[in-house]
Structure formats: C-alpha cells, structure tokens
Amino acid sequence: MEFQPVRRVRAKLPPRRPAPALAGLPASAGPSGPSGLPRLPGLALRSRTAGARGPAAGRKAKSASGGPSRPPRGSGLRLAYEQARRAWDRPLTAYYLILGSSLLITALGLVMVYSASMIKALELSLPASYFFRKQFLAAVIGTGLLLLASRMPVKLHRALAYPLLMGTVFLMILVQVPGIGHAVNGNQNWLYLGGPFQLQPSEFGKLALILWGADLLARKQDKRLLAQWKHMLVPLVPIAFMLLGLIMLGGDMGTAIILTAILFGLLWLAGAPTRLFAGVLAVAGLAGTLLIKTNENRMSRLFCVGAIELGPQGECWQAVHGIYALASGGWFGSGLGASVEKWGQLPEPHTDFIFAIAGEELGLAGTLSVLALFAALGYAGIRVAGRTEDPFVRYAAGGVTTWVTAQAVVNIGAVLGLLPIAGVPLPLFSYGGSALLPTMFAIGLLIAFAREDPAAKAALAVRRPGVRWKTMRRRVKKRPSGER
Numbered sequence: 001m002e003f004q005p006v007r008r009v010r011a012k013l014p015p016r017r018p019a020p021a022l023a024g025l026p027a028s029a030g031p032s033g034p035s036g037l038p039r040l041p042g043l044a045l046r047s048r049t050a051g052a053r054g055p056a057a058g059r060k061a062k063s064a065s066g067g068p069s070r071p072p073r074g075s076g077l078r079l080a081y082e083q084a085r086r087a088w089d090r091p092l093t094a095y096y097l098i099l100g101s102s103l104l105i106t107a108l109g110l111v112m113v114y115s116a117s118m119i120k121a122l123e124l125s126l127p128a129s130y131f132f133r134k135q136f137l138a139a140v141i142g143t144g145l146l147l148l149a150s151r152m153p154v155k156l157h158r159a160l161a162y163p164l165l166m167g168t169v170f171l172m173i174l175v176q177v178p179g180i181g182h183a184v185n186g187n188q189n190w191l192y193l194g195g196p197f198q199l200q201p202s203e204f205g206k207l208a209l210i211l212w213g214a215d216l217l218a219r220k221q222d223k224r225l226l227a228q229w230k231h232m233l234v235p236l237v238p239i240a241f242m243l244l245g246l247i248m249l250g251g252d253m254g255t256a257i258i259l260t261a262i263l264f265g266l267l268w269l270a271g272a273p274t275r276l277f278a279g280v281l282a283v284a285g286l287a288g289t290l291l292i293k294t295n296e297n298r299m300s301r302l303f304c305v306g307a308i309e310l311g312p313q314g315e316c317w318q319a320v321h322g323i324y325a326l327a328s329g330g331w332f333g334s335g336l337g338a339s340v341e342k343w344g345q346l347p348e349p350h351t352d353f354i355f356a357i358a359g360e361e362l363g364l365a366g367t368l369s370v371l372a373l374f375a376a377l378g379y380a381g382i383r384v385a386g387r388t389e390d391p392f393v394r395y396a397a398g399g400v401t402t403w404v405t406a407q408a409v410v411n412i413g414a415v416l417g418l419l420p421i422a423g424v425p426l427p428l429f430s431y432g433g434s435a436l437l438p439t440m441f442a443i444g445l446l447i448a449f450a451r452e453d454p455a456a457k458a459a460l461a462v463r464r465p466g467v468r469w470k471t472m473r474r475r476v477k478k479r480p481s482g483e484r
Helices: 055-064 075-088 093-123 130-151 154-159 161-175 201-222 229-233 236-249 253-269 274-293 296-303 317-327 354-387 391-415 433-451 454-462 465-478
Strands: 181-184 187-194 197-199
Touching: 093 130, 093 354, 093 433, 093 454, 130 433, 154 161, 154 201, 154 391, 154 433, 161 187, 161 201, 161 236, 187 201, 197 433, 201 229, 201 236, 201 253, 201 391, 201 433, 229 236, 229 274, 236 253, 253 274, 253 391, 274 296, 317 354, 317 391, 354 391, 354 433, 391 433, 433 454
Parallel strands: none
Antiparallel strands: 181 187, 187 197
C-alpha cells in the first residue's frame, strides 16, 4: 500500500477590509491599532509589545513622562544652603542678630553673675544676691539706654559726640585728684557716687572716642581730606593718646589696650596706608613694652601665659585655677551653682574670670554657646558697617564692633591662658555696672544703624500694624463684591 504525502494547503482568505469609520469620526483620524480600529485621541490601547516591557523600561518611561524620580545626590544640602543663604541675606538679619545675641548674652550673664558671686558676697558678710541685684539694676538701666539709643536719629548721635568726650575727660581728670578718686585692686580709676554705687569713667571713654572719632572722620571724608596723612592723624591720634595717658595714670593697662584697639579700628576703616598704620602700631607697641617692663605685676602676668604651675611665689595662681575650672567642666558642666573654684580658689570669679566659672558649670557646650553669640554679634556689626553709605555710621559701627570683639578676645584669651591677664571684663557678661551701661548704649547704636538701612526700613514699615491694616483695607476696597 502506497502512502501519499500530505500536502498543506493554505486557504486563500479574502483581503482584509478597512474598518468602517465610527459615527462622527472619519477613518483617517489616527493610525489603526492591532485590531484594525482607529486610535482615538486621548485613548491609549494596550498592546502585547507595551505589556512586555521590563521594570527598568517602566521606570525609564515613568521618569521621562515627568513622574516622581530620585533627587540627585547633594540636592538636599544644596537646598538647605540656598535657604540659609536667603535667610542670611534678608534686610533684617543684622537687626535681629544684634538684638537677639546682645540680650541673650546679658541674660546669661545675669545668671552666671548670681551663681559666681554668691560665695564672694557671703565672704564679705553680704547677702548672697548682693552683686546680682546691683547687676540686675544696671541691666535695667542699660536696657533703657539701649532702647533710647536705638530710637535716636543719627544726627542726635553725632551731636552727642563732643559733649560726651568733654564730660568723660573731665571725669577722668577728677579721678586723679587726691581725695576724690579711689583705687580698686591697685588701679585708681573709680569715683564713688554714694552708698554702694561707684563709677569708672574710663569705660565711658571708649564710647566717647568712638562717637567723636567717627564724627571727625566723617566730616573730613565729606571734605575729601583723608587722603592727606596729617588730616587722618590730627587730631584723632593726639586726643586718643591723651585719653590713654589719663587711663595709664591710674594704672589700668587693660582698658588702655582696648582703647588702642578702637583707635586702630578707626584708622583701618578710614583707609590709613600700611606705612602709617605700621608706624602708629610701632609707637603703641614700644610704649606698651616700656610700661610692662617697668611694672613687676605686669611682667609676672606676661610670664604666666600658658602656665600650668602656680609658680614659686604663686604668681600664676589665677591663671592656673582658671584652667582648672575649665578642665573640670567637661562637656556639659557640673551644673549651675556647683562650681568648686568659686569657693575662694579662683580670684575675681564674677568679673574677669566669669568665663572660667561658666565653663565649669555649663561645660564646653556653654562656653561654645557664648562664643557663638559673640561671633554673631561681631558679624552683624561688620555687616552694618559694610552695607551703609553714611561714613559716620560706618566708622561708628566699626568702632563699636572692634570694641566688643577685641575686649571679648582679650578676656577669653586670658582665661584660656593664651594672652596675659589684662583685667578687662567680658562685655555684657561680667559683673560691673560701669562697663555694662556704655556697652548697652553702644549696642543700641548698632541697632539704630541697622534700622537706618533702606531695605530694613521698608521691611519694618511693612510689619507695623497700622500699615498692614491700611494695606488690607485698601485691598478690600478694590476687591469686587459681585453685587449689582
């Protein structure tokens, strides 16, 4: 039997006809899909090829279509940096930094004065809160001076320059009169006002030199006289040397150092050439060297820089115990009121070495917070001085910033053992009403200068309740009500 091979016969199908057009839509409305029907606009038909995509292809398509995707690395940090930079560049940044940092330093200083001075007051048979109450009263008066200075116009500040300078010179001369001036810790630079109140005129000399020097340099700049070195030095440098001489007659070299720093700051802001600046610095350095070598107490303080031992006669007692206080504080301190060094071990715990007590009771975190507040205050002062077009504001703001930062550096450097002990208080922080009052008035100056900036003026005007109410009322009037 013979088998025949099976032949596959392909059936001839009729040709595929185009799909009929839908009602109201021509057949040429779009390309045909897999079923032969035309694709309608806005309608996506799934096909086997589209469903065969892998997960990677799906993620790529999702990202290409504008869906959510991972942000690039570092974008969060860049965004945070941009937001911080915008906040830093706002017109009221300097205003809030000066006001906030100064008030925080003063408030924290009051707490530390109370904690550091309790044992000293009990040793003198006084109430434990004796020094705190005096400092609190000075802070209240200083706050009034701060508010007054912040509201005074610039013209009135310039008008006070000469009267303040003449009054300060008169009081500094009065200090040297026997029977009127009084000596404290070997320095005759105090005037007793009656009762427990006393006044140190040299502290007001810093403020007087800043206001008078800023007014002098501003008037000379308006007349274009600062290009000549004679007009830059005279009479600024002779008057400053006169104040320094009156201070050194009382033996207060620490205040003289701060006054010299203010003088150099004013000369720097005035654009003194390098040779002139170096010449004045050389004269001041020579005078300082002579004054140190002719005094055994100052020489011993110079030798105690970086000391870790008390010395043969205990001359480095204060410097070494200041380091002990800081070292025993640790990261977060022993707690408020728990200092050991203030129990008679560390001299002047509530004035010159209050930063050491703060380090012992608040630890490294507390001391770094104080340093950060002073850094913010210094930056804000530099910003006010750099952004103004008024020469008086620039010189005065730069002088106040130099005063506060230089005095803070000298005090903290002495506590850390990096600089000789100069006997100057920590601004706004240490005990002493004579130092607190002019300093708070100077902070009020910075606040007034920060408010004088045109952009800050506009920002403050918008935040006034009256202006905001008028603006809202004006908008309500312009809004259509919809009634006929």
